Amino acid sequence: MTEILTVLSKKKFINILPKLNRRHSTLLRVTFSSLILLCIIAASMLLSNDRIATNFDLKNLPPSMAHPFGTDWLGRDMFTRTIKGLSLSIYIGIIASLSSVIIALILGMGAATLGKAFDTFVTWLVDLFLGMPHLVALILIAFTVGGGAKGVIIGVACTHWTSLTRVIRAEVLQLRSAEFVQISRQMGKKPLWIAIHHILPHLVPQFFIGFVLLFPHAILHEASITFLGFGLSPHKPAIGVILSESMKYLSTGMWWLAFFPGLLLFVTVRAFDSIGENLRLLFDPHNAHE
Amino acid sequence: MQLEARNLSFRYGKGPLIINNLNLELKSGEILGLSGPSGCGKTTLAKILSGYELPQGGSVKIDGKSIPSKGFNPVQLIFQHPEKAVNPRWQMKKTLNEGWSPDNELLDSLGIEKAWLKRWPNELSGGELQRFCVAKALSPKTRFLIADEITTMLDAITQAQIWNVVLNKARENNIGVLVVSHDQHLINRLCDRVFIGK
Amino acid sequence: MLEVNNLSISFIQYEKGLKQKTIQVISDLNIKISKGEILAIVGSSGSGKSLLAHAILGILPKNALMSGTILYDGRELTTKRQKKLRGNEIAFIPQSVNFLDPLMKVGSQVRSSVSAGEKKEKQRKIFDRYSLDSRTDSLFPFQLSGGMARRVLVASAVVGGAKLIVADEPTPGLHPEVVNETLGHLRELANQGCAILLITHDIGTALNVADSIAVFYSGITIEISPVSDFSGKGESLRHPYTKALWNALPQNDFNPIDGFQPSHIEQHSGCPFNSRCTFKSSECVSKLPLIRDVRFGKVRCYHAT
Known part of the structure; x- marks a missing residue:
C-alpha cells in the first residue's frame, strides 16, 4: 500500500513540475539566447545618442546607477556605447554570415553537380582560402575595398564560406549517389527537379546551423579587425573601437572601459554559439530522441 | 520485345574485371533467375542492365535499339534495401507517386494500407517499405524489371506476398523479370530459366 | 545458462513538436537457453528481435526503457556484470564487418579482445582454427572477402572464451556456402558447450542449425x-x-x-x-x-x- 502511495505521489509531483525533455530545454535555451540578442538590438534603438555625446563634466566616472558601465575620458556613457556597438556588430554579423552561407551553398551545390572542371576550381579556391591565415585575408580584403562597415562585411563574407562549402559539397556528392536519387533519375526526373525536391531539403539543417555558427565568428572578426584599425571608423560605437581605445586607459585603473564591453561581447557570442549547438542537436538524427 | 546484353565487361576504377564478356537475353514475359556465388557481380550486372552503371565494354539494348538515357527507363531496378531507396524526408505518398500514380487495385494487392501513405519512412518496416518500392517500379511503362535480392531481408510471408503480385503484374503487362537471388528454392519456384554467374 | 523473464522494452520518442510518447517494442518476452543449445529467434524486420540482443549485452540506446529480468548463470545480469562479461564470457557476432574498427588490422583487433595470457598466441590459434592464415592478420576489415569476414567475426567473438554467444543476423544475404560454413561454426561451438542465441529473419537459416526456434510477432x-x-x-x-x-x-x-x-x-x-x-x-x-x-x-x- 505504501508503495502505491509513493508511486502516486511521485506521479503527482511529475504532473505539477513538468519534467523538461531534451526538446523543451533546447528550445528554452534557444529562446533565452535569442531574447538576449533582441534585447541588445531593442536597447540600442531606445537609448538616445545624447548619452554618447562628449561631455567633459562626466568624464572618467566609475560604474554607478546612472552609468552602469561607467563613462570614458570624453564623458560618453559606456553602457550606451557598448549596446550600440554590439547591435552594430550583430547587424554586420547577420549580413556577413548570411552571405557566407549563400556563397557556400551555391559553390557547394555547383561543385557537386556542375561537372569536374567547376568542382576542381571550387576545391582549389577552398584550399587557397584555407591555406592562408584567416585574419590576413580578411584585413587584405577589408583594406582593398576601402575599410568601414562595407569592408568588414565583404571581408568576412569572402573568408568564411570555405569550410561550409566543403561540408555542403560532400553532402551533395553523397546524396547524388544515394539510391533514392538514382531511382528518381531512372523514373525520368530532370536534374533541376531532383536538386529541388531531393537534395535541397537535406541541406536545410546544414544551412541554418552553418549560419548560426558563423555568426559569432563574424562578430569576433569584426571586432578584431576594427581593434587592429582596419575596420570601422573610430567615430562609430563599435566593440572593436571601444576595446582598442580602452587599452590605453587600462593602466590608469579605468578597468570598466574594457571589462563590461568585453563581457557583453562574450555573452553575445556565447548566446549565438548555444543557439547553433542546440539546433545541431535537434537536427542530428543520432540523438534526436534522447 | 527482348532486353539484350552483348559482350558486357565492367570494372570499378582500375580494379579487376568483375564482368567479362557477358551475354544475356531477357524476353518480355519471361521470368529469368540469376544466381551465383557472392562477389560474382550479380548486383553490378543488375545495375548495368537498368542503366545505373555504364559498362566499359559491350552494350545493353532493347530489340537492337539503345535505351534512351533521359526520361522514364523501361528497365526498372528494385534494390535489396528499401530503407535506402526512399527519401527519408518525404512522406510515403510523395515517394509512391514519384514516377506514376499506382491505382488502388495495385495498392490493395500489395497490401499497402491507406494510413501508411501519411507516414514517414522511419515509421514503416522494411517489408512495408519494399511494397512501396515494388508499386513504384510496376509502372505501365515498365517493360523489364530487375529484382536484386528484393525479398532477402524480408520474412517468408511478405516474400511470398510480394512475389505473387510481381508475377501477376508481369503476366498482365508482359513484363520480363530478372530475379537475382542466392536462394535456390526461391529461384526454382519463380523462374522459367536460370542464368548462372561465375 | 541464460534466462529472460517478462522482458519488455519501450522507447521514448518525440511525436510532432514537443510531445513525447512511449512505444512498446518488446512485450513480455520469456526465453531460456541452456549449455550446448542453439535457440533461434525468428521474426520479421521491425519485430524487435535485435533489441533483445542489445538488452542482453547492455547496449540499448539511451531513450530505451527496460523492465523484467535477465538471469545469467542463475544470477541477475546487472549493468555492472554486463560490462564485465561483455566481450569475454558473453560475446556478440554482428551482422557485418562495419562493427569492426575500419582502421585497425584484424589481427591486432582480435588480439585486443583477449584479456589474459599470451595474446598473440591465442589469436593465432583461433585464426588457425578458422583457417585464416597469417597473411589475414595484417588485412584491414574492408579487404576481407565475404566468407573471410564471417570467420573473422566469429573468431573475434570466441577468442575471449565465450560461454554465451549472441549472433544478430550473422549471415545477411550471403551465398549458401558461406552461410553453411558460418552456421557450421556455430554448431561446433554449441557442441563444445556454448549457449547460442541466433537472431534472424530467415527461418531457413534457423532451421539449418538451431535446436529450437522462438517465433517473434510484433514484439x-x-x-x-x-x-x-x-x-x-x-x-x-x-x-x-x-x-x-x-x-x-x-x-x-x-x-x-x-x-x-x-x-x-x-x-x-x-x-x-x-x-x-x-x-x-x-x-x-x-x-x-x-x-x-x-x-x-x-x-x-x-x-x-
Whole structure:
C-alpha cells in the first residue's frame, strides 16, 4: 500500500513540475539566447545618442546607477556605447554570415553537380582560402575595398564560406549517389527537379546551423579587425573601437572601459554559439530522441 | 520485345574485371533467375542492365535499339534495401507517386494500407517499405524489371506476398523479370530459366 | 545458462513538436537457453528481435526503457556484470564487418579482445582454427572477402572464451556456402558447450542449425518449438502464424496469408495476430493470451493444441 502511495505521489509531483525533455530545454535555451540578442538590438534603438555625446563634466566616472558601465575620458556613457556597438556588430554579423552561407551553398551545390572542371576550381579556391591565415585575408580584403562597415562585411563574407562549402559539397556528392536519387533519375526526373525536391531539403539543417555558427565568428572578426584599425571608423560605437581605445586607459585603473564591453561581447557570442549547438542537436538524427 | 546484353565487361576504377564478356537475353514475359556465388557481380550486372552503371565494354539494348538515357527507363531496378531507396524526408505518398500514380487495385494487392501513405519512412518496416518500392517500379511503362535480392531481408510471408503480385503484374503487362537471388528454392519456384554467374 | 523473464522494452520518442510518447517494442518476452543449445529467434524486420540482443549485452540506446529480468548463470545480469562479461564470457557476432574498427588490422583487433595470457598466441590459434592464415592478420576489415569476414567475426567473438554467444543476423544475404560454413561454426561451438542465441529473419537459416526456434510477432514470442516440428505441412506446429510462415516458404507452398504484421505504432489489444487469424474468437480480441506449454513447446494462443 505504501508503495502505491509513493508511486502516486511521485506521479503527482511529475504532473505539477513538468519534467523538461531534451526538446523543451533546447528550445528554452534557444529562446533565452535569442531574447538576449533582441534585447541588445531593442536597447540600442531606445537609448538616445545624447548619452554618447562628449561631455567633459562626466568624464572618467566609475560604474554607478546612472552609468552602469561607467563613462570614458570624453564623458560618453559606456553602457550606451557598448549596446550600440554590439547591435552594430550583430547587424554586420547577420549580413556577413548570411552571405557566407549563400556563397557556400551555391559553390557547394555547383561543385557537386556542375561537372569536374567547376568542382576542381571550387576545391582549389577552398584550399587557397584555407591555406592562408584567416585574419590576413580578411584585413587584405577589408583594406582593398576601402575599410568601414562595407569592408568588414565583404571581408568576412569572402573568408568564411570555405569550410561550409566543403561540408555542403560532400553532402551533395553523397546524396547524388544515394539510391533514392538514382531511382528518381531512372523514373525520368530532370536534374533541376531532383536538386529541388531531393537534395535541397537535406541541406536545410546544414544551412541554418552553418549560419548560426558563423555568426559569432563574424562578430569576433569584426571586432578584431576594427581593434587592429582596419575596420570601422573610430567615430562609430563599435566593440572593436571601444576595446582598442580602452587599452590605453587600462593602466590608469579605468578597468570598466574594457571589462563590461568585453563581457557583453562574450555573452553575445556565447548566446549565438548555444543557439547553433542546440539546433545541431535537434537536427542530428543520432540523438534526436534522447 | 527482348532486353539484350552483348559482350558486357565492367570494372570499378582500375580494379579487376568483375564482368567479362557477358551475354544475356531477357524476353518480355519471361521470368529469368540469376544466381551465383557472392562477389560474382550479380548486383553490378543488375545495375548495368537498368542503366545505373555504364559498362566499359559491350552494350545493353532493347530489340537492337539503345535505351534512351533521359526520361522514364523501361528497365526498372528494385534494390535489396528499401530503407535506402526512399527519401527519408518525404512522406510515403510523395515517394509512391514519384514516377506514376499506382491505382488502388495495385495498392490493395500489395497490401499497402491507406494510413501508411501519411507516414514517414522511419515509421514503416522494411517489408512495408519494399511494397512501396515494388508499386513504384510496376509502372505501365515498365517493360523489364530487375529484382536484386528484393525479398532477402524480408520474412517468408511478405516474400511470398510480394512475389505473387510481381508475377501477376508481369503476366498482365508482359513484363520480363530478372530475379537475382542466392536462394535456390526461391529461384526454382519463380523462374522459367536460370542464368548462372561465375 | 541464460534466462529472460517478462522482458519488455519501450522507447521514448518525440511525436510532432514537443510531445513525447512511449512505444512498446518488446512485450513480455520469456526465453531460456541452456549449455550446448542453439535457440533461434525468428521474426520479421521491425519485430524487435535485435533489441533483445542489445538488452542482453547492455547496449540499448539511451531513450530505451527496460523492465523484467535477465538471469545469467542463475544470477541477475546487472549493468555492472554486463560490462564485465561483455566481450569475454558473453560475446556478440554482428551482422557485418562495419562493427569492426575500419582502421585497425584484424589481427591486432582480435588480439585486443583477449584479456589474459599470451595474446598473440591465442589469436593465432583461433585464426588457425578458422583457417585464416597469417597473411589475414595484417588485412584491414574492408579487404576481407565475404566468407573471410564471417570467420573473422566469429573468431573475434570466441577468442575471449565465450560461454554465451549472441549472433544478430550473422549471415545477411550471403551465398549458401558461406552461410553453411558460418552456421557450421556455430554448431561446433554449441557442441563444445556454448549457449547460442541466433537472431534472424530467415527461418531457413534457423532451421539449418538451431535446436529450437522462438517465433517473434510484433514484439511478442508467440511460439517456441523444437526444430523437428517444422516439417510436412506444419501439422505439428502450434501457432497459426508459425504454420503460415512455414507454408509461405518457396520450398513449401509459397502460399502467403493476407495482411501484414502490426508494428508498434498500431496499438493492439489482445493477440496481435487476430486480424489475420482464421481461429479468431472474442477472447483473442480482448486479451493477449499467456504463454503456455503445449507438447514440448510453448505457445501463446487460446486455440493451439
